[in-house]
Amino acid sequence: MSESTGAVIGINFGQSYSSIACINQHGRADVIANEDGERQLATRISFNGDQVYLGNQATAQLVRNAPNTIDRFVNLLGRSFAEITEDEKKRNSAQIIDNSGVPSFKVLIDEKETVLSAHEVAVKYLRSLFLTAKDFLSGVPIAGAVLSVPQYFSTAQIEALKKAAVEAGLIVLQVLTSPAAALVAYGLTSPQGLGQLPSHPDGVEGAPYPAGKELDRNVVVVDMGGSSTDVSVLAARAGIYTLLSYVHNSSVGGSSVDDVLVKFFAKEFTKKTKVTIGESDKRAWAKLRNEAEVTKRALSASNSAQCSVESLAEGVDFTGSVNRMRLDLLSGEIYSKVQETVEDALKQAGLEAAQIDEVIFAGGSARLPGLYERLAIVFNEEAGNTHLTASIDADQVIARGCAINAQTITATSGELERDYILSLPAKPASEIPELKAKATSRPFGILVPAPKEASEAVEKQVVDGQLFVTLIPAETPLPARRTFRFPVSSSPALLSFAEGTPSVRVEKIEAPQPDPEDEDDEDDEPLEPEEVRTAYVKPDSNKIAEVSVELDASKKVEVEVIVNADGSATITAREEGSDSSKAVVAKIPSA
Amino acid sequence: MSAIIDLPYQLGAAPSSFKPGQPSSLSATKETVLLPAGRSYAAHLRRQLNQLSFQQDDEREAKRIQQELEATNGAGDLDLDIGDEPESQDLLDRDPKEWKTQDHYAVLGLSALRYKATQDQIKVAHRKKVLKHHPDKKAGSSGLANDDSFFKCIAKAYEVLSNPERRRQFDSVDEAIDDEDVPTGREKPERFYDLWRPVFEREARFSDPKNGPVPSLGDADSTREEVDHFYDFFYNFDSWRSFEYLDKEVNEGSDNRDEKRYQEKKNRNERARRKKEDNARLRNLVDKALSVDPRIKQFKAQEKAAREAKKNKGKVGGAASPLDPKKAEEERKRKEEEERLAKEAAAKKEEEDKAARADAKKLKEAAKKNLKKEKKTLRNLITSNNYFLGQGATPSADVIEAQLNELDAIVSKLEPEQVQELRQKCEKVGAESADKIKAELDAASKANGITTGAFA
Numbered sequence A: 001m002s003e004s005t006g007a008v009i010g011i012n013f014g015q016s017y018s019s020i021a022c023i024n025q026h027g028r029a030d031v032i033a034n035e036d037g038e039r040q041l042a043t044r045i046s047f048n049g050d051q052v053y054l055g056n057q058a059t060a061q062l063v064r065n066a067p068n069t070i071d072r073f074v075n076l077l078g079r080s081f082a083e084i085t086e087d088e089k090k091r092n093s094a095q096i097i098d099n100s101g102v103p104s105f106k107v108l109i110d111e112k113e114t115v116l117s118a119h120e121v122a123v124k125y126l127r128s129l130f131l132t133a134k135d136f137l138s139g140v141p142i143a144g145a146v147l148s149v150p151q152y153f154s155t156a157q158i159e160a161l162k163k164a165a166v167e168a169g170l171i172v173l174q175v176l177t178s179p180a181a182a183l184v185a186y187g188l189t190s191p192q193g194l195g196q197l198p199s200h201p202d203g204v205e206g207a208p209y210p211a212g213k214e215l216d217r218n219v220v221v222v223d224m225g226g227s228s229t230d231v232s233v234l235a236a237r238a239g240i241y242t243l244l245s246y247v248h249n250s251s252v253g254g255s256s257v258d259d260v261l262v263k264f265f266a267k268e269f270t271k272k273t274k275v276t277i278g279e280s281d282k283r284a285w286a287k288l289r290n291e292a293e294v295t296k297r298a299l300s301a302s303n304s305a306q307c308s309v310e311s312l313a314e315g316v317d318f319t320g321s322v323n324r325m326r327l328d329l330l331s332g333e334i335y336s337k338v339q340e341t342v343e344d345a346l347k348q349a350g351l352e353a354a355q356i357d358e359v360i361f362a363g364g365s366a367r368l369p370g371l372y373e374r375l376a377i378v379f380n381e382e383a384g385n386t387h388l389t390a391s392i393d394a395d396q397v398i399a400r401g402c403a404i405n406a407q408t409i410t411a412t413s414g415e416l417e418r419d420y421i422l423s424l425p426a427k428p429a430s431e432i433p434e435l436k437a438k439a440t441s442r443p444f445g446i447l448v449p450a451p452k453e454a455s456e457a458v459e460k461q462v463v464d465g466q467l468f469v470t471l472i473p474a475e476t477p478l479p480a481r482r483t484f485r486f487p488v489s490s491s492p493a494l495l496s497f498a499e500g501t502p503s504v505r506v507e508k509i510e511a512p513q514p515d516p517e518d519e520d521d522e523d524d525e526p527l528e529p530e531e532v533r534t535a536y537v538k539p540d541s542n543k544i545a546e547v548s549v550e551l552d553a554s555k556k557v558e559v560e561v562i563v564n565a566d567g568s569a570t571i572t573a574r575e576e577g578s579d580s581s582k583a584v585v586a587k588i589p590s591a
Numbered sequence B: 001m002s003a004i005i006d007l008p009y010q011l012g013a014a015p016s017s018f019k020p021g022q023p024s025s026l027s028a029t030k031e032t033v034l035l036p037a038g039r040s041y042a043a044h045l046r047r048q049l050n051q052l053s054f055q056q057d058d059e060r061e062a063k064r065i066q067q068e069l070e071a072t073n074g075a076g077d078l079d080l081d082i083g084d085e086p087e088s089q090d091l092l093d094r095d096p097k098e099w100k101t102q103d104h105y106a107v108l109g110l111s112a113l114r115y116k117a118t119q120d121q122i123k124v125a126h127r128k129k130v131l132k133h134h135p136d137k138k139a140g141s142s143g144l145a146n147d148d149s150f151f152k153c154i155a156k157a158y159e160v161l162s163n164p165e166r167r168r169q170f171d172s173v174d175e176a177i178d179d180e181d182v183p184t185g186r187e188k189p190e191r192f193y194d195l196w197r198p199v200f201e202r203e204a205r206f207s208d209p210k211n212g213p214v215p216s217l218g219d220a221d222s223t224r225e226e227v228d229h230f231y232d233f234f235y236n237f238d239s240w241r242s243f244e245y246l247d248k249e250v251n252e253g254s255d256n257r258d259e260k261r262y263q264e265k266k267n268r269n270e271r272a273r274r275k276k277e278d279n280a281r282l283r284n285l286v287d288k289a290l291s292v293d294p295r296i297k298q299f300k301a302q303e304k305a306a307r308e309a310k311k312n313k314g315k316v317g318g319a320a321s322p323l324d325p326k327k328a329e330e331e332r333k334r335k336e337e338e339e340r341l342a343k344e345a346a347a348k349k350e351e352e353d354k355a356a357r358a359d360a361k362k363l364k365e366a367a368k369k370n371l372k373k374e375k376k377t378l379r380n381l382i383t384s385n386n387y388f389l390g391q392g393a394t395p396s397a398d399v400i401e402a403q404l405n406e407l408d409a410i411v412s413k414l415e416p417e418q419v420q421e422l423r424q425k426c427e428k429v430g431a432e433s434a435d436k437i438k439a440e441l442d443a444a445s446k447a448n449g450i451t452t453g454a455f456a
């Protein structure tokens, strides 16, 4: 917005890392850097004497000063000590203590033993984020912030987070769940303006979507963070988003990758130097872990990376290197766990991978190239139906989405809408009655004769010589409107509308046998018959409506479908550009 | 005015006997929960809260955009005055798929401004074109409804020009600007400024803003310093010009990774080659300008005159010319020397201040350290004299605590130097008797308002 009203920011307050985004002078969201030039700030605070270290500076303290370093505190907000699992309590930093039921930490601040509640820690940390943003915006007042929370946060947790943010001095416009923020960051399926189609997430050069898939896409958001992985399946319908399923897996995250790397390097160290890192040598392990994480990140940008630790154990230095292939081998099981989480979420949504149009990568660990490659196979990227999207760096998506939504809220032209959004309670969406709406339960479409020169992918969707072209898919919030244009073979043209059942066709294709002459064929594994799965809609035999339109056969037919909130619908068909008085209208009653 | 999606599927013919039947209803709706995020959700709320149908909302929004546009235009902001540029038929007939070769500025009616157009002008120009060429609007007026291809060209143009990075890429290879439009060097020297100014202004567009304002060519009255700075700047020109816009596309549909990689590598090499060529081009251009710059010739002549003057010094008639280069040179040197001295002095002062600060800190630290030592000595005086109870007696815990606490209290009230004095006194009198130490301490307590009386 204009300078007079101030700037807005988005904050991704993660269990492992946090980041802040603001809207730059070109109206785009940017993740900002702190004074050390860092954009991903460890969610960590350390106290040493009268010094306080925040963010990445606190990471080094994990080696020397672990008991006074507070880590992983975001998920403790709004919970009682009794609710915290043993797993969560396990940590190589300040222990969680029970302070009359409030999860807290006991640390030495300026030589004095001090008990800080998770809330107090969060306020301290959020205040530092706020200051970082203020520094960056040098003088422009901050008019509001949108903060992200994981999808599983309860009302108590969301409220606690909001309270901490307000106490830290922020004006909280909204607390938004991470998957919603990820979709907003891309403006996925949201029309760019009046009468315009959405922008492609990869920009103008992006591989075009299959015909008719611009406004309605089934989306999977894979959010792999530090301590957990979240997979959500959403329906994106002309920029309106609903959640179809969600799985939170706290057994796999970026730190699992750190674990395998630490093990790998420890072995290398012993092999090279004959020194074994003692089981109880916490310092050595902490040192190695910090360096391993740096090495891991470097591998997302280049093919190989070094790891060096001065005086790792018994005063002996370590230098090792690792390449991407090795990391992928070591992380194979981790990727499999993520894959299982994805499959679990798909199952809960009642969808197959082939029925997903878009996969969005979020969270720092989603930058791992090996993960992308694995998911490209799961979603058969090559077939061209599912588009994998990572054009915004995965570790920035959520903060940027938050900033964009903050901008949308403050810049909206209507006060009515703005006040409405601002008045929504800080609760999970499913517990807010105002957000309840009706949606279509089955795909609605038009039946056309099997196209003569169609791509293979389209041919596979043909049933009995007819192709079901989805006009309004299932899970479309109502009211909804879509407009399409079709060429015709002759006049009058037949428009035949029906509902259908989403289905998946499975074909087995014999793989070509490897050429025995070809000595240096790299993948010499015996090739199994490949399974090709294609999503299509099987039309009901009963039609919903049939109309015919007379027109100049060199022109096209324009079809507008409006489905109202009560399930009734209006179809308007006419020769493109012709007067609405000449349109053929079919009124479909509600059920 | 919802976006129209073009589908490539041909509809069949209706049989001659066709009669539309009664429509049947859709399956029952289901409950869902909207996520309160994104601009489309805001639009949904706008319709819901104002109880508007899609069409009513479209009309209202179109009106609002129009008003906003008029407000921006009506503000009389000269900067936004982008005028009206007629579109040629060639332009209107363009295929949006060929957007790579499209003149985005011409499409938005900004051919005259090009790289000089501000973001606001681009925004306004886009809105103007959208209003003029929207497919719905056209359908009404011309009946030529099929044609929303130019509308798509507009969208592409805006997509490129509204994104600063993509705009730079396009500006880098903007074909409407001729890099080769450079004077031959054989023109009359008087025309030097008129002919070369636009050339350098054109080149200046590639200067990274972080390098500050680009110096102008100046005129015949420019000082030597200005001229030097000008050529310096252009010889060390830091250009953001880049050539990715000319990348060859990786063969669409080819899933051959090697092929893809090969093409990418080729593109990278091409970009680097073009960049190198461009740098060389600019260098040549600056060389050429320098070689015909009348001012440079003049400066050289002056230098020569100065040398001559020096040679002729002492000879009769070797008087200094009014613009004595030697004097000027001396003046310059003197100034430089002065500046150097001033800088040195400042640096020295800074150094001294720093040293002084460090000293003060050291002194303070030393005093602190000493204080501990003094205190320890005092304590030893107390303990070695068996808490002033006389030989053989066993001091009770209370006595020990009371005396040591009082010592703490005394020390905390005194400045470090005073503690030192106290210690010296105690040591001196201690040579005589233990009780005298006690008396000293008691006196110190009383003098400082301590009333616990452990040494009384």
Ligand SMILES: Nc1ncnc2c1ncn2[C@@H]1O[C@H](COP(=O)(O)OP(=O)(O)OP(=O)(O)O)[C@@H](O)[C@H]1O
Binding pocket: A013, A014, A015, A016, A017, A018, A040, A224, A225, A226, A227, A228, A229, A253, A254, A255, A293, A296, A297, A298, A300, A362, A363, A364, A365, A366, A367, A368, A395
């Ligand atoms: N470039 C990178 N390549 C690989 N991993 C990365 C990269 N950048 C960050 N990570 C990893 O991502 C993780 C942090 O992710 P994120 O910032 O999403 O955390 P988070 O949301 O706080 O996670 P959670 O709440 O699950 O703990 C860390 O394990 C970090 O090592």
